[in-house]
Amino acid sequence: MSTAPTPLPEPHQVSINLGERSYAIQIGAGLLDVALDRCNLPPSSDALVVTNTTVAPLYAQKLIQAIGKNHERIHTVQLPDGEVHKNWETLNLIFDALLQNGCDRKTVIYALGGGVVGDMSGFAAASYMRGVPFVQVPTTLLAQVDSSVGGKTAINHPLGKNMIGAFYQPQLVVCDLSTLSTLPAREVSAGLAEVIKYGPIADMAFFDWIEANIGRLLARDPGALVHAVKRSCEIKAEVVGQDEREGGVRAILNFGHTFGHAIEAGLGFGQWLHGEAVGCGMVMAATLSQRLGLVEEAFVARLTRLVERAGLPIRGPALGAQRYLDLMRVDKKAEAGEIKFVVIDRPGHAVVRGAPDDLVVSVLDDCCDQPLSN
Ligand code: NAD
Ligand code: GLY
Numbered sequence: 001m002s003t004a005p006t007p008l009p010e011p012h013q014v015s016i017n018l019g020e021r022s023y024a025i026q027i028g029a030g031l032l033d034v035a036l037d038r039c040n041l042p043p044s045s046d047a048l049v050v051t052n053t054t055v056a057p058l059y060a061q062k063l064i065q066a067i068g069k070n071h072e073r074i075h076t077v078q079l080p081d082g083e084v085h086k087n088w089e090t091l092n093l094i095f096d097a098l099l100q101n102g103c104d105r106k107t108v109i110y111a112l113g114g115g116v117v118g119d120m121s122g123f124a125a126a127s128y129m130r131g132v133p134f135v136q137v138p139t140t141l142l143a144q145v146d147s148s149v150g151g152k153t154a155i156n157h158p159l160g161k162n163m164i165g166a167f168y169q170p171q172l173v174v175c176d177l178s179t180l181s182t183l184p185a186r187e188v189s190a191g192l193a194e195v196i197k198y199g200p201i202a203d204m205a206f207f208d209w210i211e212a213n214i215g216r217l218l219a220r221d222p223g224a225l226v227h228a229v230k231r232s233c234e235i236k237a238e239v240v241g242q243d244e245r246e247g248g249v250r251a252i253l254n255f256g257h258t259f260g261h262a263i264e265a266g267l268g269f270g271q272w273l274h275g276e277a278v279g280c281g282m283v284m285a286a287t288l289s290q291r292l293g294l295v296e297e298a299f300v301a302r303l304t305r306l307v308e309r310a311g312l313p314i315r316g317p318a319l320g321a322q323r324y325l326d327l328m329r330v331d332k333k334a335e336a337g338e339i340k341f342v343v344i345d346r347p348g349h350a351v352v353r354g355a356p357d358d359l360v361v362s363v364l365d366d367c368c369d370q371p372l373s374n
Helices: 056-070 088-100 115-130 141-149 176-182 187-204 206-218 224-240 247-252 259-268 272-292 297-309 321-329 357-366
Strands: 013-015 023-028 046-051 073-079 108-113 133-136 152-157 159-169 172-176 341-346 347-353
Touching: 023 224, 046 056, 046 088, 046 115, 046 341, 056 073, 056 108, 056 115, 056 176, 073 088, 073 133, 073 357, 088 115, 088 152, 108 115, 115 133, 115 141, 115 152, 115 159, 133 141, 141 176, 141 224, 159 259, 172 176, 172 224, 176 224, 187 206, 187 224, 187 247, 187 341, 187 347, 206 224, 206 297, 224 247, 247 341, 247 347, 259 272, 259 321, 259 341, 272 297, 272 341, 272 357, 321 357
Parallel strands: 023 172, 046 073, 046 108, 108 133, 133 172
Antiparallel strands: 013 023, 152 159, 341 347
16 A cells, blocks of 8 residues: 655744855754655755764665655765864864765765754865855754854853854755754753843743743744744844844843853853753843843843843853953953953943943852852
8 A cells, every 4th residue: 555755844944144145944844754865855866964972873775765756865964963063173063974875065064963962064065175055954943943044153162151153044944843853851951041031131922922832842842842933933034134254233142141152161162051051140140130220120030030030141151250251351242352241231232331440240149159269
């Protein structure tokens, strides 16, 4: 008996409008269960699927089947898993695989995994033969709502987070929500940090919705996930469409990240998840906004409560105030040694500005575990 082919689930599509670099973000459950040939995959004989040792056994075969009609040869490379491996040595494994398999400048790189795989694959795609086509297939919530969209690619340097990289847009993003079923709960919470971020900076109605649906999101309710991913991608696409290379408004997407990156680098990459550091960093940045007289204490309390309900830390580690300041001066937004923060100037709107060191230290004193010591 012949079985009818499974129909492609009707995905939601969000477009990111960047002229000739425009592309679609496909969002739906089960997208990798069927051929992706209706998604305008870039044509090429060779493809390289870049993934890691955790994601490969779960989804590499699915992806290879889904893109099988589009390429004659599909190679794979499995990177070691973890933020601690987001470095030159691991990046070089991608170049090794491209060269060893004779990949030419039309070879499509598929990034299958979370933000670490996505950021490194994108950087490899930006630089291999001065640029090859690139498709993001994000499998973490954080990557689906943020890192796979917008073309920021990077590796870490021991002295600073994401310090070496390039702006390089993918040609397509495929968010299969079904992949989130295997994600550890801690990673779901980490992804929720970037979802929550979009509320204070751009859309308080979305913030209200997250507050009302945080239980469904933590339980991975498909309807809640699809709305969270879609609305997050819409907001990010809107911001990136206005300012692709972060000359201005795009910086608001880094709400919580100045403090957060300092936590990640200060503790050693991988100790706290990126989303955990961002969650706590948002509490600090909101507190700074309040001390600058921009928002009410009640707003800070509301955000703190939501971050906590999402399962994220709300108090920073005791790195020492001077260490925090030193680490934050390595941030990409810093100008001539002056640290810049994304602050909320009214709920639903953010701006970038500096702040006196003593005010920042007072925020660290109140938001970090003690003893913070100088
Ligand atoms: P990650 O890539 O380390 O993935 C988290 C963990 O989940 C890893 O162990 C991974 O192997 C595992 N995993 C991935 N998919 C899985 C699945 N479906 N089932 C089970 N396990 C799975 O972390 P992340 O949170 O996805 O990304 C964080 C990175 O993204 C950071 O390096 C951060 O700097 C970067 N980032 C980049 C941007 C950007 O705009 N480019 C934005 C935000 C964050
Ligand atoms: N995650 C911040 C940005 O993409 O600009």
